[in-house]
Amino acid sequence: MNFDFLPQLPSSRLDDRNFDDLLEECLLRIPRYCPEWTDHNVSDPGITLVELFAWLTDQMLMRFNQIPRKNYVAFLELLGIRLQPPTPAQVRLTFYLSTHLLEYTIPCGTEVATERTETQEAIIFTTDRDLVIAQPTIKHILSASDAGDTPRSLLDRTEQWHHQHDGLAVTQEFELFPQKPQFGNSFYLVIEPNTSLSGKVLAIAFTGASGTPTGINPKHPPRSWSAWDGESWIEVLLQEADDTTNGFSFDENTGDDSFEQSGDVTLHLPERLPVGSFDGYKGHWIRCTLNESSHRQPGYATSPRIKTIAMRSVGGAVQASQWVLVEEEILGISNGKPGQSFEVETAPILESLGEEQLLILPLGKPAETWQKVEDFAESKPHDLHYVVDALTGTIQFGPLIREPQTLKKRTQARASLQQAPPAEQLSDQNLHEQIVEQQYGAIPPRGAEIMFTYRTGGGKQGNVQANTLRFMKTAIPYVDYVTNHHAAVNGADAESLEKAVLKVPQILRSQDRAVTAADFEVLTLKGSGGAIARALTLPTSANQTAGSVSVCVVPQANTDLIDLGRGIAPDNFDLNSALRDLVLNYLNERRLLGIQVQLQQPNYVGVSVQAEITLEPAYNNPSAQAEIIHKVKVALYRYLNPLTGGSDMTGWAFGRPLYPSDIMVVLQQIAGIQYLGAILLFPIQKNGESWHRQTTPVSYIDPGSLGLLCSWADPQARTGHSVNILTEQSAMRI
Structure with missing residues (x-):
């Protein structure tokens, strides 16, 4: 193990002599101690013995030089520092029911896995809590002319409806929007507050009359669906295919005015959906708003006409983690001796909230x-x-310690010896220090069976891509299918010894208390259990609340995607609510009284690079060119990354701009590239829920003071890098 990254430590070489130095020193001592030995030829048997002892001494010095390193590791153990086990990845699993049920529960501990192949084992995720799917009831139907963050001037249109089966209906056609719909017109569905809808999948069935064109493009309807999560309106329409009403236009080509058509709008509600109260109405709020028209999305010429609205729950989403529960594993039989240790069959052991027993x-x-x-x-x-070494999976029981008598009693014994007359003085045998045995913790009785229940799993391999968790490992009736609409995040490998060594100065400085800005950064990383890769305490701003501390964090992600030439999308760095609560609870126990801690994410800015290169003549074949292009893309994805980017490869620096010269430095380090042509930079910004690449290049990209650059491959959004190979004639013209 090399400690070159710790310059404050003294040199670990207690004796820097090598084999040649030892041999030369021995030969120089021969004339002094054995002057009659004059033949120092290599073939002489005496010289062979000298070389043998020099080699043995060299091996002994090499082991001797390991002592400072071992002392440092022993110092880590004295501080109670243990290597952190892997961190399980987290994802939201969406379960879809196969039939209509009034209330159904998918229990905690349901296992879902990826596909098992010949080369890769299935990765198993387990739900962290019960998922209760209950049926909602529409309480109010409201409309407004303006879609503000706070609904106002609402028009209650519930009286025009009456209950019919599981929905609402009217005797005549009902117009959702005004006669001439305009941008911002909205209607709201307020659901009964006594039904928990957090994370549920709702299907809203609309029935309307055909033959009345609305004037929109059914493939790109200018409307949006959102739900109130207590702080803002969150988009809940996952994809346009989930709206079979085609934006309430249904099928305009039937030509039959009397024919009623229906369609469903499937909404995936956010994880947090509290009861909101606006303008005197209380319940769970869902909103449909008309967007601004464009050449791709022409506006509504007339309002859609609806006859019935019905709502039902067709599924739900629940948080899941990459772990497997091992129940009542038999570790062995106790021999009744102190300090026993047992190892589990499947290491490591993950931190659990009640399952470990x-x-x-x-x-x-x-x-x-x-x-x-x-x-x-x-x-x-x-x-x-008992004590657990989570990384190795070792269970240890209390040791028996033999220790000398306390200093106080020894001092009293010496004092009484000096004050007593010579005839009454104690013998030397009584002055000998008595040995005291102290048992720390109970010992399992002899013959007792030891059983252990624990969680295992974790690692960055758990950061699986979207729509890969599709196989039920636990049989659950009435479940049609399950999937993950978003990639799993926050999985991290076990802590290495090198990282633990780097952590020691920080631990000694902070003493597990958050006072300075550096303390908040260190404890944020520690409290996440490795799920957060980077943390930055933000400077206090003028508009910041007094007594508050903001920490900008970058969660872990699967860096293996970089080697595959795909990069890491910003969505893989999302800070989910489970990780946020874990870190905040850890910091709240260590902060000063009156300090409020906030976690926020950086402003991610995407980068797409278009480069022109000329290869050396030896690479003038298709296979070599394809390999060079792959290497260039991998190098760019690694360089423009929040975790592996930058010149030091530890993550792109917060707020650092990107210039074409930076890309040139990266490309010049790739073997096989002879000349560089034009280097163009295209910024990628997030608009709503999607990312859009700017059509024109820029001279440089500035992500802002709290921004981080990111690059990934998305063929639909054209976010990937483009590499063009020029011929020698084109390169000479450049």
Whole structure:
């Protein structure tokens, strides 16, 4: 292990002599200690023995030089620092029901996996809580002329409807929007507040009359669906295919005015959907708003006419993590001795919230549940405690420590010896330090069976792509299918010894208390369990609330996608609510009183590079050119990345602009490139829920003070990099 990255440490070489130095030193000592030995030829048997002992001494010095490194590792153990186990990736699994049910529960612990192939094992995710799918009831139908963040001047149109089966209906056609719809016109569906709709999948069935053209493009209707999450309106229409009403235009080509047509709008509600109260109306709020028309999305010429509205729950989404629960694994039989240790079959052991349980089954006695502790420092001889090394999967019980008598008693003994008369003085044997045995923590009785329930899993391989978790490992009735509409995030590998060494100065400085800006950054990384890769405490701004601290974080992501030539999309760096709550709870226990901590994400700016290169003559064949193009794209995806980017390859610096000269430096390091042509930079900005690449190049890209550059391949949005190979004639003209 190399500690060159710790310049504050002294040199670890206690003796820097090598084999040649030792041999030369021995030869120089021969005339002094054995002057009659004059033949120093290499073939002389004595010289052979000298070389042998020089080699043995060299090997001994090499082991001797390892002592400072071992002392440093021992220092880590004295501080109680253990290597962190892998962090499980997190994802939202969406379950779709196969039939209409009034209320249905998908239990916690349901397992869903990726496809198993010949070369790769299936990656299993397990739901973290129960998913209850209940049926909603529409309470109010409202409309407004303007779609503001806070609905105002609402027009209640519920009286025009009456309940019919599981929906609402009117005796005559009903216009959703005014006679001449305009940008911003909205209608709201307020759902009964006593039904939990967080994360549910709703299907809203509309029935309308055909033969009345609305004037829109059915493939690109100018409307948007959103739901109130307590802070803002969140888009809930996942894709246009989920709207079979074609923007309430239905099928305008039937030509039959009397023919009623229906269609569903499937909405995926956000994870957080609290009860909102606006303008005197209370419930869960869903909104449909008319967007601004364009050449691709012409506006509504007339309002859609609706006859019935029905709403039902067809599924729901729940948080899942990449872990598997191992129940009541038999670790072994106790031998009744202190300091026993057992290892689980499947390491590592993940942190759990109640699932981890150690049972001791003594012979002829009821089972005992033991408690996990960080160490045995405060454990008494009868405390049912154990310690876990999560990375290696080792379970250890309390040791028996033999220690000398306390200093106080030894001092008293010496004092009484000096004050007593010579005849009454104690013998030397009584002055000998007595040895005291102290048991820390209880010992499982001899013959007792040890059973352990724990979680295992984790790692960056859990950051799977969207729509890959499709196979149920747990049989659940009435579930049609399951999928993950978004990629899994926040999975990280186990902590290495090098990272633990780097962490020691930070731990000694912060002392597990958040006071300075650096303390908040260190504790944010520590509290996430490795799920957050980077943290930056933001400077205090004028509009910031007094007593608040903002920390900008970048979660972990699967960097293997870079080597595949795909890059990492900004959506893979999303800070989900589970990770946010985990870090905030950790920081709140260590912050000063009165300090409010906030976590926020950087402003990600995408970059698409268009480069022209000329290859050396040796690479003038299709296979070599394809390999060079792949290397160029991989180098660009790695350089323009929040985790691996920048000149030091530790992540693109916050707020650092990108210039064409930076790209030239990267491309010049790739073997096989002879000349560089034009380097064009195209920024990629997020508009709503999608990313759009600018059509014209720019001279440089400035992400802003809190911005980070990112690059990834998306054929539909044309976000990937483009590499053109020029001929020698074209290169000479350039």
